Amino acid sequence: MHSSLCSCSCSTRAFVLLAMALSFSITATLLPQHQVKVSEKENKCLSSVRNLVREIEVPSMVSSPEKSLHNGNWVKLICGASFEDVVDVRNLSLVYTLAGVDCIDCAADESVVNAVNQEFDPEDCPLDCSRPCENVCPANAISFQDENAAFVSSDNVLKGGVVTERCYGCGRCFPICPYDRIREVTYVRDATATAELLKRNDVDAVEIHTSGRHISPFKELWDGLGNSVEYLKLVAVSLPYFGDSTVSSMTNMYSVMEPQLNCLNLWQLDGRAMSGDIGRGATRESIAFAARLAAAKNKPHGFLQLAGGTNAHTVEGLKRAGLFRVRSQSDPLEALIGGIAYGGYARKIVGRVLRSMQLEHGVACIEDHPDHLLKALIEALKLKRKTFFCRNLSKISSE
Numbered sequence: 001m002h003s004s005l006c007s008c009s010c011s012t013r014a015f016v017l018l019a020m021a022l023s024f025s026i027t028a029t030l031l032p033q034h035q036v037k038v039s040e041k042e043n044k045c046l047s048s049v050r051n052l053v054r055e056i057e058v059p060s061m062v063s064s065p066e067k068s069l070h071n072g073n074w075v076k077l078i079c080g081a082s083f084e085d086v087v088d089v090r091n092l093s094l095v096y097t098l099a100g101v102d103c104i105d106c107a108a109d110e111s112v113v114n115a116v117n118q119e120f121d122p123e124d125c126p127l128d129c130s131r132p133c134e135n136v137c138p139a140n141a142i143s144f145q146d147e148n149a150a151f152v153s154s155d156n157v158l159k160g161g162v163v164t165e166r167c168y169g170c171g172r173c174f175p176i177c178p179y180d181r182i183r184e185v186t187y188v189r190d191a192t193a194t195a196e197l198l199k200r201n202d203v204d205a206v207e208i209h210t211s212g213r214h215i216s217p218f219k220e221l222w223d224g225l226g227n228s229v230e231y232l233k234l235v236a237v238s239l240p241y242f243g244d245s246t247v248s249s250m251t252n253m254y255s256v257m258e259p260q261l262n263c264l265n266l267w268q269l270d271g272r273a274m275s276g277d278i279g280r281g282a283t284r285e286s287i288a289f290a291a292r293l294a295a296a297k298n299k300p301h302g303f304l305q306l307a308g309g310t311n312a313h314t315v316e317g318l319k320r321a322g323l324f325r326v327r328s329q330s331d332p333l334e335a336l337i338g339g340i341a342y343g344g345y346a347r348k349i350v351g352r353v354l355r356s357m358q359l360e361h362g363v364a365c366i367e368d369h370p371d372h373l374l375k376a377l378i379e380a381l382k383l384k385r386k387t388f389f390c391r392n393l394s395k396i397s398s399e
Contacts, residue, residue, distance in 0.1 A: 072335025247298065
C-alpha cells in the first residue's frame, strides 16, 4: 500500500509515495487510541466494522498492489496535492485503507512544491456579501469568524478566509467571488529536497505531474532526483491528453527515465482535474484519454490508471467503451487499464461523515467514534463496489 507526499518544480510536479497504509492493522486501528469509555452501541459498531473488513473480499486486500495493477483492480485515493489537514488526511486514510485501496496519495507540508493555494483577507469582504466562495468550496476550506463558521482548527480556534491546510487549489472560488478578492499563493520546493525524501525507508514511489508538452522541464526534474529513484518500487507520471503528440511525448519521457528505472512505472491519465465531485459528465475526459491510449499502436511501457474527474460513473463509462478489466493484446496477463484514482468524489462521500463527526465531537480521530467510522467505511465500500464487485457487500446498505 502507498500514500504520498507532494512536491514539484517548474511546470512539473512530483508526489512522494509512502508505505503507510498497511500500518493500519485491523486489530490495532479499531481500538480507540485513548482511554475512553466505549458504549454498547459503539462496541456493536466496532464489531460491525471488523466483520465488514474480514468478510468482504476486496481484491486489493487479498493481493499485492502490483498484482492489482496487473489484474486491473488498482484503486488510489487522492487526498489532494496541497491538502494538509493532518487529522482529515489521517481519518480519510484509515477509512479507505480499511476499504482496501492500493494507494493513498496525500500531501505533506515538508515536501509541498509549487502547490497553488488561494487566500484572501475576510476583513476586505463587504458585510452584505452572500459568500458564494464558502458555498462552492468542495473542501470546506473557506470560513469566516462568526458563529456560522464551518471550520475549527486543531487548536479549536476559528480561522478566517482560506484555510491553507485544507485548500487543494481547485480554483472554483476565483470566478465566483463578486469582488475579485481571492488571489493565488505559490509554494516552491526543489527536486534536491524531494530526492532526500525518496531515500527514506518508508517511501515506495514518486509521482510526477507534467503538462507533457515540453520534455526539458521533465528531464530537469528527473535528473534532479539523481540516484534517489533507486530506492523506489514505482514511478508514476501524470499528464493530460494534448493531442496527437501525446503518445510520442510519453515515449520520450519513458526514454528519459529508462536508464535509471529499476521498478514499475505507471501513467496517470489525467482527465478533468479536481472535478470528480461535480457530476456524472466529469469523468468523460479521462475515459476518452484511456480510449485513445488503448487504440494507439505504439503505447509507451507501463501501467495505465485513470484520474481527473473520476467518480461513481467511471466504471460504467469504461464498460461502455469496452475497457473495463479487458486484457491487453500485447500482454494477455496484464489488464489494459490498471486501475482508477479517485479524488474529490472519494473525499466528498466520506467527508460528509467526517464533517458530521466534527460538528458533534470537534477535532477527533475517527476510530474514537465507532459509529462514524462504520458510516464512513460503508460509504467508502460503496465506491469500491461501484469499482470492483466484492463478496457480501450488498448487505451493508440494509444495516
